[in-house]
Amino acid sequence: MTMMDSKQAKSLMDKVLGFSKAEECEVNLTGSVTGNVRYALNTVTTSGVTEDVTMVVQSAYGKKSGVATINQFDDKSLERAVRTSEELARLSPESEEYMPRLSQQEYLEGKGFVDATAKITAEYRAQAAADSIIPSRKAELTAAGFINDNASFAAMANSKGLFAYYPSTGIDFSTTIRTADGTGSGWASRDFNDVRLLNTADASKVAMDKAVRSAEAKAIEPGKYTVILEPAASVTLINNMAGSMGRRLADEGRSFLSKEGGETKIGEKLFDERVTVYSDPQNADNPYSPWSGDGQAHAKRTWIKDGVVQQLPCSRYWAEQKDYEAIANPGGWIMVGGSESTDELIKGVRRGILVTRTWYIRSVDPQTQLYTGLTRDGTFFVENGEIQYPVKNLRFNESPVIMLNNIEKLGKPVRINGNMVPPMVVRDFTFTSLSDAV
Amino acid sequence: MQRRSFLKVTGLGLTSMSVPLSATAQESLSLPLAVEAKRALADVALDAAKAAGATYADARIGRYLNQYLFTRESRIQNIVNTESSGIGIRVIAKGTWGFAATSKLDADSVAATARQAVALAVANSRVQSRPVQLAPVKGAGEVTWGTPIKRNAFDIPIKEKAELLLEANAAALAGGASFISSSLFQVNEQKYFASTDGTYADQDIHRIWAPFTATAVDKSTGRFRSRQAIGVPMGMGFEYLEPDPAERIDGVTPRYRYAYDLIEDARQAGRQAKEKLTAKSVEPGSYDLVLDPTHLMLTIHESVGHPLELDRVLGYEANYAGTSFATLDKWRQGDFRYGSDKVNLVADKKQENSLGRVAFDDEGVAAREWDLVRDGILVNYQATRDQVHMLDQDQSHGCSYADSWSSVQFQRMPNVSLEPGKAPLTPDEMIKDVEKGIYIVGRGSYSIDQQRYNMQFGGQLFYEIVDGKITGMLEDVTYQSTSTEFWNACVASCDASDYRLGGTFFDGKGEPSQVSAVSHGCATTRFNDIKVINSARKI
Numbered sequence: 019m020t021m022m023d024s025k026q027a028k029s030l031m032d033k034v035l036g037f038s039k040a041e042e043c044e045v046n047l048t049g050s051v052t053g054n055v056r057y058a059l060n061t062v063t064t065s066g067v068t069e070d071v072t073m074v075v076q077s078a079y080g081k082k083s084g085v086a087t088i089n090q091f092d093d094k095s096l097e098r099a100v101r102t103s104e105e106l107a108r109l110s111p112e113s114e115e116y117m118p119r120l121s122q123q124e125y126l127e128g129k130g131f132v133d134a135t136a137k138i139t140a141e142y143r144a145q146a147a148a149d150s151i152i153p154s155r156k157a158e159l160t161a162a163g164f165i166n167d168n169a170s171f172a173a174m175a176n177s178k179g180l181f182a183y184y185p186s187t188g189i190d191f192s193t194t195i196r197t198a199d200g201t202g203s204g205w206a207s208r209d210f211n212d213v214r215l216l217n218t219a220d221a222s223k224v225a226m227d228k229a230v231r232s233a234e235a236k237a238i239e240p241g242k243y244t245v246i247l248e249p250a251a252s253v254t255l256i257n258n259m260a261g262s263m264g265r266r267l268a269d270e271g272r273s274f275l276s277k278e279g280g281e282t283k284i285g286e287k288l289f290d291e292r293v294t295v296y297s298d299p300q301n302a303d304n305p306y307s308p309w310s311g312d313g314q315a316h317a318k319r320t321w322i323k324d325g326v327v328q329q330l331p332c333s334r335y336w337a338e339q340k341d342y343e344a345i346a347n348p349g350g351w352i353m354v355g356g357s358e359s360t361d362e363l364i365k366g367v368r369r370g371i372l373v374t375r376t377w378y379i380r381s382v383d384p385q386t387q388l389y390t391g392l393t394r395d396g397t398f399f400v401e402n403g404e405i406q407y408p409v410k411n412l413r414f415n416e417s418p419v420i421m422l423n424n425i426e427k428l429g430k431p432v433r434i435n436g437n438m439v440p441p442m443v444v445r446d447f448t449f450t451s452l453s454d455a456v
Numbered sequence: 457m458q459r460r461s462f463l464k465v466t467g468l469g470l471t472s473m474s475v476p477l478s479a480t481a482q483e484s485l486s487l488p489l490a491v492e493a494k495r496a497l498a499d500v501a502l503d504a505a506k507a508a509g510a511t512y513a514d515a516r517i518g519r520y521l522n523q524y525l526f527t528r529e530s531r532i533q534n535i536v537n538t539e540s541s542g543i544g545i546r547v548i549a550k551g552t553w554g555f556a557a558t559s560k561l562d563a564d565s566v567a568a569t570a571r572q573a574v575a576l577a578v579a580n581s582r583v584q585s586r587p588v589q590l591a592p593v594k595g596a597g598e599v600t601w602g603t604p605i606k607r608n609a610f611d612i613p614i615k616e617k618a619e620l621l622l623e624a625n626a627a628a629l630a631g632g633a634s635f636i637s638s639s640l641f642q643v644n645e646q647k648y649f650a651s652t653d654g655t656y657a658d659q660d661i662h663r664i665w666a667p668f669t670a671t672a673v674d675k676s677t678g679r680f681r682s683r684q685a686i687g688v689p690m691g692m693g694f695e696y697l698e699p700d701p702a703e704r705i706d707g708v709t710p711r712y713r714y715a716y717d718l719i720e721d722a723r724q725a726g727r728q729a730k731e732k733l734t735a736k737s738v739e740p741g742s743y744d745l746v747l748d749p750t751h752l753m754l755t756i757h758e759s760v761g762h763p764l765e766l767d768r769v770l771g772y773e774a775n776y777a778g779t780s781f782a783t784l785d786k787w788r789q790g791d792f793r794y795g796s797d798k799v800n801l802v803a804d805k806k807q808e809n810s811l812g813r814v815a816f817d818d819e820g821v822a823a824r825e826w827d828l829v830r831d832g833i834l835v836n837y838q839a840t841r842d843q844v845h846m847l848d849q850d851q852s853h854g855c856s857y858a859d860s861w862s863s864v865q866f867q868r869m870p871n872v873s874l875e876p877g878k879a880p881l882t883p884d885e886m887i888k889d890v891e892k893g894i895y896i897v898g899r900g901s902y903s904i905d906q907q908r909y910n911m912q913f914g915g916q917l918f919y920e921i922v923d924g925k926i927t928g929m930l931e932d933v934t935y936q937s938t939s940t941e942f943w944n945a946c947v948a949s950c951d952a953s954d955y956r957l958g959g960t961f962f963d964g965k966g967e968p969s970q971v972s973a974v975s976h977g978c979a980t981t982r983f984n985d986i987k988v989i990n991s992a993r994k995i
Binding site for chain 2: 072139141279
């Protein structure tokens with residue numbers, strides 16, 4: 019019963035709603051079967067399968083609400099979760115921001131479930147790991163990696179009659195392959211809803227090649243450089259910035275989208291005109307749930323068009339206060355790009371640094387969206403359109419707002435960490451120190 | 457899960473049938489599962505694993521309870537109780553680890569899960585090149601332990617906890633903040649460990665944390681600045697949130713040992729967030745840094761705690777967190793200078809009031825204390841049962857932890873702390889000796905590379921020191937160094953009267969990623985000639 023179908027989920031949640039004595043009750047139910055294999059030093063280190071279903075019950079009396087979660091589903095446990103949430107609600111002070119539950123909404127069809135992924139076996143995972151480990155062993159390299167697959171569902175129902183259900187599958191693979199002497203390191207990752215798109219041997223070849231080519235890296239002076247950012251190098255920076263693009267924060271004056279005088283920068287051109295970012299729950303390469311956790315319908319939306327901020331996510335509460343449209347945070351975003359691959363972009367660069375990925379990115383100043391972090395697992399000096407030699411890793415202090423203003427060229431977007439990001443050539447990227455890390 | 461229904465599904469024991477069924481929100485969070493039932497269920501798992509071919513097995517039956525309160529300004533945003541229970545079974549079969557977990561706590565499901573763990577181990581054994589080698593552990597029999605809390609936070613009325621947060625919010629707003637968000641996290645891990653070595657350990661772990669972020673906005677300039685709480689997460693009960701003047705240290709802002717005045721800190725935060733709006737921007741350059749424990753705890757965590765995790769050193773974390781500069785050859789040479797001779801860093805799973813305190817780790821090893829760096833020299837690492845043989849040691853350090861019954865346990869950082877200085881020295885006396893420096897309080901931005909060489913840290917409050925005196929607040933401060941340069945620049949620590957714990961509540965590691973909570977103690981400490989950069993930008 020870990021993977022419930024729509025009927026089973028509804029039946030269980032209706033039972034829970036039947037226990038409710040509150041003025042409003044909402045139930046969120048999620049279940050998953052997840053499997054994983056982890057390997058390091060060319061050997062499997064851990065593997066596991068976990069099945070779990072969790073229910074979240076929210077009860078409300080007026081504007082007083084409480085939440086309880088549970089993962090046991092006998093009638094007594096279910097009723098106790100309802101009673102606990104009701105008691106928490108009664109004990110709670112009123113929350114001015116509590117919004118009445120939504121009635122039934124119109125949702126797009128979910129596109130995230132692939133049966134083949136739901137049927138992954140322990141043998142498949144072991145073979146997928148072996149396809150990374152064995153070639154590395156043969157090449158006298160050292161592989162570490164992780165394969166994680168899941169078949170999941172999410173469902174919600176409430177006392178206003180709303181019901182929503184979304185099944186999904188996913189598989190994530192990443193590998194770090196190092197030279198035996200520890201002087202070189204390469205990396206590759208893939209994530210899909212459909213396991214049939216994953217070839218761990220091919221991805222591992224990329225990491226193996228980078229490991230060998232990155233050995234004996236040279237030191238260069240930190241400073242401003244033109245960079246070729248592979249999608250994994252920019253995704254976290256852009257993701258962090260996107261996560262700060264809330265309407266309320268901007269209105270309250272504590273966002274990079276706030277302006278002096280109390281206005282916001284919505285409608286202003288903040289980025290290079292080639293920057294367009296949208297989201298689409300039905301995108302074939304990057305689908306996500308057609309409804310948000312509070313039951314709002316997701317639709318295709320454009321957040322930044324031709325460098326101009328179009329709209330921002332906005333909670334139901336803030337929308338009501340300000341007479342805005344309530345807009346839920348999307349489940350993934352897509353940055354539009356061109357048609358060229360990373361390799362093709364490199365050919366057009368006279369002098370720059372190719373960055374495979376960035377790491378340990380943390381906010382330094384939310385006012386300017388300044389982040390720091392480091393390059394990792396394949397950093398190369400490029401001259402006259404070709405990789406010349408590996409360079410030592412570098413710490414950067416850079417803002418994605420500045421980065422997306424300094425675009426020279428965009429390549430073809432690829433899926434990375436649940437988003438779609440193009441490889442990009444960016445000028446004047448700020449590196450502030452060298453790292454000895456490999 | 458309620459104890460009665462637990463007994464029903466397992467078909468075990470009748471001794472606890474008088475437990476009331478209509479548990480209240482409070483009671484439901486403090487009602488543990490019956491130990492007899494857990495033992496019987498654990499034996500089902502161990503027996504099934506052995507019957508399926510396991511040469512070793514352990515079972516962890518967990519009931520993980522959390523209560524979270526979220527507020528902003530004068531409003532409660534959410535109050536959440538979470539509860540999750542289930543069993544995680546780890547086995548060695550054909551020399552390979554296998555793990556499976558289920559929330560279904562009936563005997564048949566548990567036995568099937570144990571067999572699934574063995575099947576996974578067997579499937580993976582064909583790509584296994586080195587059989588797992590466990591350090592010996594003598595079975596401890598049936599043992600119990602609990603965090604020695606004075607007031608169980610789960611027993612405190614919701615209203616009292618909500619009012620405390622709202623009062624703190626009001627104090628911050630009165631102090632000068634435009635906005636404040638505050639939270640209260642209460643965690644209770646009721647976990648039962650059993651292994652084929654003969655240990656049955658029943659533990660009841662408690663932790664608490666009350667963070668906030670106060671933000672001041674100047675709409676006329678469009679500028680905003682925040683100040684986060686300097687109270688820390690602790691392995692304590694609600695008594696940590698009951699102010700005690702004896703536990704307060706005065707200075708540029710009040711700081712706290714084992715009793716935190718949340719309302720006073722919020723008041724200060726409101727004032728300081730506003731002050732930050734107009735504070736002087738730092739001149740980049742080299743400074744002597746005087747680091748308060750509320751700040752240095754995080755530097756210890758990142759530049760000592762993580763690099764000395766043996767799984768990182770050996771390469772087991774290469775694909776995620778990374779490896780470490782503190783390689784075995786450096787340790788074996790016996791004189792690798794991690795820091796100056798003032799630097800003594802100890803690991804301690806028994807430290808009072810700490811987040812990492814337990815009696816047994818998640819593979820049944822008794823908690824202990826050991827040196828990591830002594831007189832500046834690297835002397836040891838942090839290891840689990842399957843790792844210590846690689847150090848030619850035969851006793852695990854007891855560093856195994858899983859964040860849930862559904863997560864596989866692995867090597868996690870123990871409490872790692874810097875010993876205070878032996879000579880009497882207060883923070884004020886330390887500052888008097890600094891010509892050009894910055895005094896930093898509170899943890900801020902932090903980033904370090906995957907081998908833990910290059911690091912960059914910010915903070916909450918920065919004060920310029922000129923000729924032994926604090927001259928005013930600074931902003932845009934961030935410092936860069938490497939781990940060994942930094943620790944070799946350590947010239948003095950204040951004495952034990954200034955020693956305080958800090959900690960991290962949600963430290964991430966592993967794949968799938970797991971969180972853990974760990975404390976770091978130290979006194980105010982000085983580091984000379986550290987590179988400071990200015991983080992101001994224009995967009």
